[in-house]
Amino acid sequence: GAVVSQHPSRVICKSGTSVKIECRSLDFQATTMFWYRQFPKKSLMLMATSNEGSKATYEQGVEKDKFLINHASLTLSTLTVTSAHPEDSSFYICSARVKGRLNTEAFFGQGTRLTVV
Amino acid sequence: SQQGEEDPQALSIQEGENATMNCSYKTSINNLQWYRQNSGRGLVHLILIRSNEREKHSGRLRVTLDTSKKSSSLLITASRAADTASYFCATDALATSGTYKYIFGTGTRLKVLA
Numbered sequence: 001g002a003v004v005s006q007h008p009s010r011v012i013c014k015s016g017t018s019v020k021i022e023c024r025s026l027d028f029q030a031t032t033m034f035w036y037r038q039f040p041k042k043s044l045m046l047m048a049t050s051n052e053g054s055k056a057t058y059e060q061g062v063e064k065d066k067f068l069i070n071h072a073s074l075t076l077s078t079l080t081v082t083s084a085h086p087e088d089s090s091f092y093i094c095s096a097r098v099k100g101r102l103n104t105e106a107f108f109g110q111g112t113r114l115t116v117v
Numbered sequence: 118s119q120q121g122e123e124d125p126q127a128l129s130i131q132e133g134e135n136a137t138m139n140c141s142y143k144t145s146i147n148n149l150q151w152y153r154q155n156s157g158r159g160l161v162h163l164i165l166i167r168s169n170e171r172e173k174h175s176g177r178l179r180v181t182l183d184t185s186k187k188s189s190s191l192l193i194t195a196s197r198a199a200d201t202a203s204y205f206c207a208t209d210a211l212a213t214s215g216t217y218k219y220i221f222g223t224g225t226r227l228k229v230l231a
Contacts, residue, residue, distance in 0.1 A: 006159075041226075044205065044207075044221040046220060049212075049218050091157075095219065105148075105162055105165045106150070106207075107162075108162070
């Protein structure tokens with residue numbers, strides 16, 4: 001089956017540093033990847049839609065300069081949290097849609113728990 | 118708000134009972150999916166139902182979709198303690214950008230008591 005690998009699964013960083021999270025589709029090509037953020041005991045909020053070879057589309061209220069998204073290939077998208085602060089601590093999840101297939105499921109990574117101290 | 122809504126927000130039942138969760142959404146959709154999430158873990162895909170389908174089954178799961186009411190329900194029959202988790206619906210909706218994106222509901226926290 002289609003597998004999306006997200007790395008790292010957990011990361012602790014100091015305030016002011018930047019953290020990069022990778023999202024890879026292991027056995028399929030993904031034209032579109034999505035990045036979500038989840039606060040404790042809350043639902044997943046879509047942050048941005050990442051399309052291969054073009055700029056990401058950010059949801060309203062999401063800071064583009066703080067959450068840098070790069071989708072350099074059909075199997076890799078990265079989310080960089082720049083100048084992280086404790087309020088950025090959260091669970092970040094990516095998902096990927098199979099290239100050329102719209103009416104199908106999105107495959108999700110296992111998530112990255114970011115803690116900023 | 119970008120999110121759909123689910124009810125109930127929390128549900129506590131005895132093992133063996135059925136659990137029903139509802140999801141309402143706002144826009145036209147391509148498909149709708151249900152996911153499960155154990156505390157602090159990633160998402161597990163349960164079932165996908167397309168906009169032209171009305172009902173789907175998978176093991177102890179039954180999902181219905183009513184596009185006229187913009188709502189879906191997830192029924193878990195003969196629940197087990199291991200079903201304790203949060204359940205989310207996600208709708209695949211057309212955004213103003215012209216692409217489809219998944220929007221999650223607020224989730225239902227299910228607790229099955231042994």
